[in-house]
Amino acid sequence: MSQHPDHKQVRRTGRMMLLLAWVGGLALLTALFQNQLKARFNPNPDPLVEVSQDGRYEVVLERNAQGQYVASGTINTIPVTFLVDTGATDVALSEVLADRLRLQRTGGGISQTANGPVAVWRTVLQRVRVGSIELTDVRAAIVPSMGARDPVLLGMSFLRQLEFSQRDGRLTLSHPD
Secondary structure, three states: OOOOOOHHHHHHHHHHHHHHHHHHHHHHHHHHHHHHHHHHHOOOOOOEEEEOOOOOEEEEEEEOOOOOEEEEEEEOOEEEEEEEOOOOOOEEEEHHHHHHHOOOOEEEEEEEEOOEEEEEEEEEEEEEEEOOEEEEEEEEEEEOOOOOOOOEEEOHHHHOOOEEEEEOOEEEEEOOO
């Protein structure tokens, strides 16, 4: 006598497999779109380094979909995402990142931003690197109101030590030395 599987059990198993396939498909699509969104926000995960006609190394950044220059880099060897901000006096970072970097806070104060006044702490970053450009002892502001996932604002305390030009959606940074 052969045994026939219970049709209700087969149906239940089939529905479960279909549900798992849908959940797996949605998870895969979510992961793919997350990567695409990250690439749209930061088109410079590994900034392009070129050699200029006079032999200097230049870092070339592509503009993102919002018209901003965003690039991956490091602060004291910790990977970060920078947002180039010529309107920021100093490099500005969140308190969460400052704690992770174990930065020493000095002289608190108030800074004027595009969104109004904010409380800040002063600090100095040992090393800031974007592509092949690395600067030492860069002044920075720890901004408690910045979100933990906000990009680090790459302000003028870093940028004023460089030569930079913008053309055709590309920002070229070079060290004058």
